[in-house]
Structures are given as structure tokens and as C-alpha cells.
Amino acid sequence: xxxxxxxxxxxxxxxxxxxxxxxxxxxVTVLNRGSAAxxxxxxxxxxxxxDEGRLRAVLGGRTFDTVVDQVCYTPRQAAVxxxxxxxxTARYVMTSTMEVYDPAPPTPEARAYAExxxxxxxxxxxxxxxxxxxxFAAVRTxxxxxxxxxxxxxxxxxxxxxxxxxxxxxxxxxxxxxxxIHHHEIARFLQWTAGQSFTGAxxxxxxxxxxxxxxxxxxxxxxxxxxxxxxxxxxATASPxxxxxxxxxxxxxxxxxxYRFRRVADWLPGAIDEEAGASL
Numbered sequence: 001x002x003x004x005x006x007x008x009x010x011x012x013x014x015x016x017x018x019x020x021x022x023x024x025x026x027x028v029t030v031l032n033r034g035s036a037a038x039x040x041x042x043x044x045x046x047x048x049x050x051d052e053g054r055l056r057a058v059l060g061g062r063t064f065d066t067v068v069d070q071v072c073y074t075p076r077q078a079a080v081x082x083x084x085x086x087x088x089t090a091r092y093v094m095t096s097t098m099e100v101y102d103p104a105p106p107t108p109e110a111r112a113y114a115e116x117x118x119x120x121x122x123x124x125x126x127x128x129x130x131x132x133x134x135x136f137a138a139v140r141t142x143x144x145x146x147x148x149x150x151x152x153x154x155x156x157x158x159x160x161x162x163x164x165x166x167x168x169x170x171x172x173x174x175x176x177x178x179x180x181i182h183h184h185e186i187a188r189f190l191q192w193t194a195g196q197s198f199t200g201a202x203x204x205x206x207x208x209x210x211x212x213x214x215x216x217x218x219x220x221x222x223x224x225x226x227x228x229x230x231x232x233x234x235x236a237t238a239s240p241x242x243x244x245x246x247x248x249x250x251x252x253x254x255x256x257x258x259y260r261f262r263r264v265a266d267w268l269p270g271a272i273d274e275e276a277g278a279s280l
Contacts, residue, residue, distance in 0.1 A: 003027045003063070004194055005089070007049060007081075008070030010036040012150050016187035017068065018042055024191065031058070032071075052080045059088065066091040066194045067134075074116045078123035086133030093193050096121055096138045098179065098203070104243050121201070135199050141186050142179035142205035142249050143241065146271035148278035151183065155240035159215060160275045162239075164223045168230035169216055171242040177209035178241055179249040182267045189259060198257055203249040208264040212242035222272040 009018045009030045021028045022041050029043035038044050047058040049071070067089045072078055078094075085092060096117050103114035121138045145156050162169050181189075181204055189204045210218075216227035232238045251261055 001025050001027060002065040002195065003029075005029050005031055005045075005062075005064045005067045006070060007031050007067065007072070009038070009068075012147065012152060013144060013183040013187040013190075014070045015039075016184055017070075017190050020187055020191045021194070029062075029064075049077060049080065052084060055080065055084050059084065062088065064089045066093060068093045068095070068190060068194055070095045072117075072120045072124075073113070075119035075123045078120035082124055082126075082133060089134050091194070091197075092124060092134045092136050093190065094121065094124055094136070094138045095190065096140045096201070098140050098142055098205075098247075098249050100140060102245075102247070104245065104247050105237060125200075135197065137193060137196075137199055138201045139186075139190060139193055140201055140203050140249070142181040142203070144183050144186055145180055146183045146267065146274065148274040151275070153240075156271065156275050157278075158240055159219045160223060160272060163216065163219050163225055163227045164276065166225060166228055168228045169212075170230050170232050170236075170238045171212045171216070172234070172238055172244045173231050175212040175238075175242045176244065176246045176248075177211045177214075178243055178247040179203075179205035179209050179251075180264050180268065181206045182262065182271065185262055185267070189254070189261075192259055196257065202254050202257070203251050204254060204261075205249040205251045206261050206264045206267070207251070209248040210241075210264060210268075212239060215241060218268060219272055222269060223276055 004021055004026050006018055008014050010032050018028055018030055019039055030038040031045040033048050034046040045058050047055045067085055072094050099114040100118040103110035124136045186204055220227040
């Protein structure tokens with residue numbers, strides 16, 4: 001049994017992560033701003049992670065075997081966490097993103113998000129004098145799908161809604177493939193990572209990258225209507241997951257460490273059906 005703190009954990013795959021840890025017998029505590037109560041059997045701490053004094057006060061003398069940080073977006077937040085959790089935990093796992101490699105599409109918002117995550121990783125990874133305050137791992141996750149209405153980004157809903165309605169989907173002439181992962185699988189991977197000892201970055205993605213045309217064809221088959229495609233000019237904004245350059249992850253390190261991912265083909269049809277049902 002581990003003592004694990006989850007920072008965030010109030011929505012989507014974070015909620016599932018908390019439940020998985022609890023059901024595995026770990027002593028789990030959730031820290032967030034109080035937006036939602038954790039499930040039964042899970043401890044709760046309420047604080048704004050940006051308020052270092054309040055965070056220290058709420059934590060008191062508590063220590064943890066592992067901290068899983070679901071909501072670290074900036075180097076400032078990472079610096080606060082580095083100071084506050086030094087001496088409080090042996091291991092720190094940050095949920096990061098594939099966008100740290102090269103945000104796509106390269107909008108100002110995407111670039112800012114990616115740079116914030118990239119710098120946050122760097123702050124938490126920095127060894128400093130005498131070594132770092134804890135062992136650090138960054139989980140760079142692929143595009144997370146599944147869950148129907150729980151999938152708050154609306155990216156799969158974009159495809160399901162447009163194709164079901166006969167509305168054009170904007171795609172590049174020859175889109176590149178990208179990587180996906182089911183929301184339950186990324187929760188399982190984070191649970192597994194919390195109990196491991198490796199450090200550094202690791203990519204989390206199901207096997208089998210798809211491009212936007214593959215996704216349209218799969219959605220069309222599930223909703224029973226042909227996809228209407230509209231080709232955009234190079235550099236123009238397209239539908240989510242249509243990329244004009246290579247944008248897939250390599251999950252080889254995670255597999256070498258012992259984790260076995262599912263295939264996109266095994267879960268994406270069910271996620272599409274779930275999304276189609278949610279939109280009725």
C-alpha cells in the first residue's frame with residue numbers, strides 16, 4: 001500500500017485514476033480547490049495550488065510515497081510544488097502532454113500551453129545542488145478520447161456531430177497520423193507509473209496511430225452516414241486531429257519498462273458509439 005496524493009483528480013480520467021488507486025488498496029488523498037468531492041474512501045484537502053502559504057498550511061506534516069500532479073500548467077506552479085513537496089514525497093509524477101514536442105496546430109494558445117508544460121517539466125526535473133528533492137517522471141499523454149459527455153474538449157464530438165449531420169469536416173489534403181489513448185487507459189497508466197521507480201519522460205499512447213481521414217471513415221461507419229470532407233489550404237485551420245506534419249508518439253519506452261498498451265482499434269469504435277449516444 002502506498003500513500004498517494006493526487007493534485008486535481010476532480011474530472012475525466014483524473015477521477016478514474018483516484019478510484020483505481022483507492023480500489024488497489026492505496027491510501028489516497030485528493031488536493032484541489034474544492035470544486036468536487038472525491039469518491040468515498042478518499043481523503044480530501046482543499047487549497048489553491050498557486051497559494052504556497054495556504055498549500056503548506058493545509059498539508060501540515062503530511063508525507064506521501066508518491067504525488068501525481070494532474071494540473072501543473074506553468075513553471076511557477078512547478079516551482080511552488082518543488083519547494084512545498086521537497087521532503088514530503090519520494091516520487092513526483094506530472095501528467096504532461098504530447099504538445100511539448102511541437103504544438104499543433106501552432107496557435108498562440110497551443111504554443112503557450114505547450115511551453116508552460118515544457119517549462120514545468122524542466123523545473124521539476126532540475127537536479128539542483130545535491131540532487132533533486134524527489135524522483136520525477138513526466139507522462140506525456142496522447143490525445144485522450146472516450147467518456148461521452150465527460151470528454152470536455154469536444155474533439156471527438158466535433159467529428160461525430162458533423163458527420164451525423166452531413167456537415168463538412170475540414171481536413172488537410174494528406175493529413176499525418178497522430179496518437180490516441182482511451183481515458184481509462186491513461187488512468188491505468190498513471191496508476192502504474194505511480195508504483196514504478198523510473199524517472200524522466202515517457203510517452204503514453206495506444207498502439208495504432210490514425211490520421212483524420214481514418215477517423216472520419218471510422219465515425220462514418222458507426223453513425224451510418226458518409227463523411228463530407230472539405231480540404232483546407234496548407235497552413236489553414238482544420239478540424240481537430242488533422243495535422244500537416246508527423247504528430248505521433250512512440251510508446252516504446254513505456255513498453256520496455258513493462259507496460260502493455262491496448263490498440264486504438266479495440267476501443268475507438270466504442271468511444272464513437274458512446275459519443276453518438278451522448279449527443280442524442
